[in-house]
Amino acid sequence: MSVALETINLEKRFGGLVATNKVSFRLAQGGRHALIGPNGAGKTTFINLLTGVLPSNGGQVLLNGEDVTRLSQQQRARRGLGRTFQINQLFAAMTPVESIGLAVSERMGGGADFWRGLGTRTDIIDEVLELLERFRLTDVMDHPTARLPYGKQRLLEIAVALAGNPRVLLLDEPAAGVPEAERQELLDTLAALPKDVSILLIEHDMDLVFTFADRITVLVNGTHFAEGTPAEVMADPRVREVYLGEEEHA
Numbered sequence: 140m141s142v143a144l145e146t147i148n149l150e151k152r153f154g155g156l157v158a159t160n161k162v163s164f165r166l167a168q169g170g171r172h173a174l175i176g177p178n179g180a181g182k183t184t185f186i187n188l189l190t191g192v193l194p195s196n197g198g199q200v201l202l203n204g205e206d207v208t209r210l211s212q213q214q215r216a217r218r219g220l221g222r223t224f225q226i227n228q229l230f231a232a233m234t235p236v237e238s239i240g241l242a243v244s245e246r247m248g249g250g251a252d253f254w255r256g257l258g259t260r261t262d263i264i265d266e267v268l269e270l271l272e273r274f275r276l277t278d279v280m281d282h283p284t285a286r287l288p289y290g291k292q293r294l295l296e297i298a299v300a301l302a303g304n305p306r307v308l309l310l311d312e313p314a315a316g317v318p319e320a321e322r323q324e325l326l327d328t329l330a331a332l333p334k335d336v337s338i339l340l341i342e343h344d345m346d347l348v349f350t351f352a353d354r355i356t357v358l359v360n361g362t363h364f365a366e367g368t369p370a371e372v373m374a375d376p377r378v379r380e381v382y383l384g385e386e387e388h389a
């Protein structure tokens with residue numbers, strides 16, 4: 140298996156609490172991998188260690204075989220690690236064409252000069268139009284982000300992340316808060332993401348996890364608890380117990 144992203148004995152402690160307990164994990168090249176686990180299992184902490192938002196207390200993070208454990212978020216992003224940001228971190232007054240245009244332009248080294256060069260940079264324009272189309276944002280491309288339906292806002296988050304041309308993309312709960320009527324569009328768009336981008340998905344929505352993922356890792360109490368294909372994980376009595384136990388106590 141060719142590995143896009145790997146952790147070896149990755150560890151994070153908050154005081155006496157072990158949030159990530161020597162987690163060893165592999166995301167295959169081109170993989171569609173979901174990370175699941177009950178509330179407080181350590182999913183967000185794990186993603187923050189992968190992206191460099193949080194420093195680890197031990198272990199390693201390897202991106203395409205390179206040790207990035209000590210690198211900053213920006214350095215990891217430049218090496219091809221992309222992530223979605225919650226929409227409130229995008230500019231609410233900007234339109235999809237502006238947000239995607241800026242992201243493409245920045246990647247190409249143009250930064251905010253995108254606006255000045257707009258008439259001449261057909262390469263940027265073509266890519267922006269392609270992303271708008273892929274993420275079904277063409278008809279709302281000149282609407283302020285704050286006024287878009289919520290599902291469209293979530294699609295825009297992914298489009299902006301993909302505009303950075305990542306090799307590995309971390310999707311943080313893309314379906315959270317998306318109303319039923321807009322869900323199918325989101326699922327179809329996720330299914331059509333480029334196959335050469337390796338994806339790690341954190342999601343509470345089990346329908347989405349089981350349709351999207353070809354592999355699932357279960358975290359419990361910061362520990363790598365189980366892993367397998369969706370069928371294997373669904374059939375694992377230990378996993379069922381963790382989830383049923385959670386429902387009973389909910």
Ligand SMILES: Nc1ncnc2c1ncn2[C@@H]1O[C@H](COP(=O)(O)OP(=O)(O)OP(=O)(O)O)[C@@H](O)[C@H]1O
Nearest residue numbers: 153156157158176177178179180181182183184185
């Ligand atoms: N900055 C922090 N300081 C102290 N404890 C923290 C911090 N961040 C997370 N924790 C604790 O670490 C554990 C793992 O939390 P984390 O948010 O990573 O879990 P999660 O699986 O993402 O949960 P959820 O599904 O509810 O978002 C929890 O016990 C949480 O209270």
